[in-house]
Amino acid sequence: MRWKPRVASRAKERANISFFIFIMFFAVFGVIVLTELLLLERPSPSSRLRFNEDAQGWEGRTETAGEGEGAPPPARAPLDAVWQPVAGTRFRFYVYSAYMERRTVAAVRVVAATKTRGADPVVCRLFMPDNRTITLKARVKPIRENWNLKYSATYVLCLLRDSGVKARDTVGAAISVVAAAAPNRPPTNLLTVLDTDPKSGIEETLHVCVKPFHYSYSRDEWLIEWFELNRLLGANHFYMYNESLSAPVSCLLEHYQKQGLVTLLPWKLPIVSKIEIRTEGQFAAFNDCLYRSMSSAGWLLVIDVDEVILPRRERTLTALLTALRAAYNPPSKAPSAFLFRNAFFYLRWEDDAEAPAPLVTARKTRRWAAPHAIKNRSKYALRPRDAVELGNHFVWELAPGASAVGVPTDRALLHHYRIACEYGGMQCLTVPSTVDRTAHRWAEELMQRVSAEKKQISKVCLAN
Incomplete structure (x- = not known):
């Protein structure tokens, strides 16, 4: 009967050895995988150009070929x-x-x-x-x-x-x-x-930059209203980037291109949007727009196509920007960039019973009572020649000596005509709100221009 304990002991030893081999296998496998990952991400040792996230964003050790x-x-x-x-x-x-x-x-x-x-x-x-x-x-x-x-x-x-x-x-x-x-x-x-050297006589010109169109952008009727309101506000040229457009919007933009109002550039970046790179590489578009406009624009307005910036006193944005800079003495101290606070005008809110025209900007006058803080959803206008790097809601880097300031809401506000709530659902409709009819100042003239443009566009686009 003494053989039973020895058999049990040997079985236990074999189990321990098997468990040890199992653990060693996964340990070795893990080391191999980790080594492969490190080698994949590490720059080639033969290269002498090394990226370094220091205070400047990079270091300049380079090699000339x-x-x-x-x-x-x-x-x-x-x-x-x-x-x-x-x-x-x-x-x-x-x-x-x-x-x-x-x-x-x-x-x-x-x-x-x-x-x-x-x-x-x-x-x-x-x-x-x-x-x-x-x-x-x-x-x-x-x-x-x-x-x-x-x-x-x-x-x-x-x-x-x-x-x-x-x-x-x-x-x-x-x-x-x-x-x-x-x-x-x-x-x-x-x-x-x-070329990026500013031409003479461009001080009061206002150009507009927007992020790339994608998901076959199709809001053609609203886009006409957006174009014509920005033109009333002083904009005379628009830079746009086309990842994908619906046929009606393509025809609409071609109409504005023929008038010399739009520069529409192709935008097919082969990097997966929102997974590998921020929405369609939009920050490359913003900064291309900055340098592309630098020689011909006195001012550059960076907004989305569901936003407009409306001044409270002046009739145009160019008049507002001139007045804001004139308030500084000496003129050399005047800021080169002005940031405008954002307020949502949700399209799901009720129409204004006093709307003077069947326009989105005339009907949708209810907005957030408290606009966002500067740099949170804000948009901006700037002197292109004084900027180095643009972001979505503020300027990341200005040229030496240039500065940026926020604009008080009693001088101007960013009207953001948003279709959906921020995070889904309907909870956004319960935030404190107020009625703001500033857009009614342009409603009559805007309606005339929108109607005229629609007639011209329909003749061309329906024929196609």
């Missing part, structure tokens, strides 16, 4: 406002547009999109009109409002220091962004360098 000197430019012509890939990078890297920069640093500033942290190092190849090819050091700087998603709107600064080229001389040249790890690879992108 001398092998590219004298290389001929690509056979095709340079493009503008088209997302083009950067070849040879480990992570997706796209470039959209390029601009002359000489306010903060002598450079070509490229609007791009790539990985938020640990972006691939790149260099820039500049093709000058005199047939010189110059390889420039580059700094990759993510635009700050990226919501900590994997990919971000980005600036690539192609630095002209030690190149012998002045910033002004780059206008009209072509530039490519190339992976530093493969500088001899033929470039897969070529951009035209655009």
Whole structure:
């Protein structure tokens, strides 16, 4: 009977050994997976361009790829406002547009999109009109409002220091962004360098910038009202980005394009919206709009197509902005950006019985009693020449010496005509509210303009 305990003991030993092997298997497997992840995210050790989130957003240790000197430019012509890939990078890297920069640093500033942290190092190849090819050091700087998603709107600064080229001389040249790890690879992108120097006589011009249209945007009737009200308020040009539009809105925008009122740019960024990058890469659009308007706009208004900014005393926004700056003495102390507080005008609230016209802005006059604080849902107008980096609700970076201030609600308010409540449901309709009929000041003239535009648009769009 003594054999029974020995058998039980051996069975227990085998069970312990099996459990130990099981644990060791998963431990080794976990180490392998962790090592693979670390190697995937870590920049190549051969590269000497290192991203660093310091107070400036990046550090400038770079490497110049001398092998590219004298290389001929690509056979095709340079493009503008088209997302083009950067070849040879480990992570997706796209470039959209390029601009002359000489306010903060002598450079070509490229609007791009790539990985938020640990972006691939790149260099820039500049093709000058005199047939010189110059390889420039580059700094990759993510635009700050990226919501900590994997990919971000980005600036690539192609630095002209030690190149012998002045910033002004780059206008009209072509530039490519190339992976530093493969500088001899033929470039897969070529951009035209655009001018940013302000032209004379633009001080009182007001241009409007909006984020990309997506989800086949289809509110054509409201868009006519929005256009015509902003034109009454002094806007004379609009920059828009097309990810997807309905057929009626496409026809409507074509109508305004023919009048010279709209610059409509394609926007097909191959990064997954809201999962990998903030809504359609909208911060790349805002900042492209900033530099695209810089040479021709005295003021740039950054709003969405469900928002308008209405002054309380003046008839136009240009008059308001002029008056706000004139209040500062000396004029050199006047702010370069003005922020407007947001108030929701929910479309689910009842119509105003005193509405003087069948317009959204005339019918929907009930709003939040207490507008949001500055930088929370606010929108803004600014001098483009004095801005470096734009966000959605405020300016992230101004040029040295420039400043931004909030505008009191007794001077102007951002009217936000929102369809749905903020977080679903109907709870937004129970917030304290008040009736605000400021929009009625423009209702009669606006109705006339909307009716006239609808007649013209219907003739063209119905015929198509």
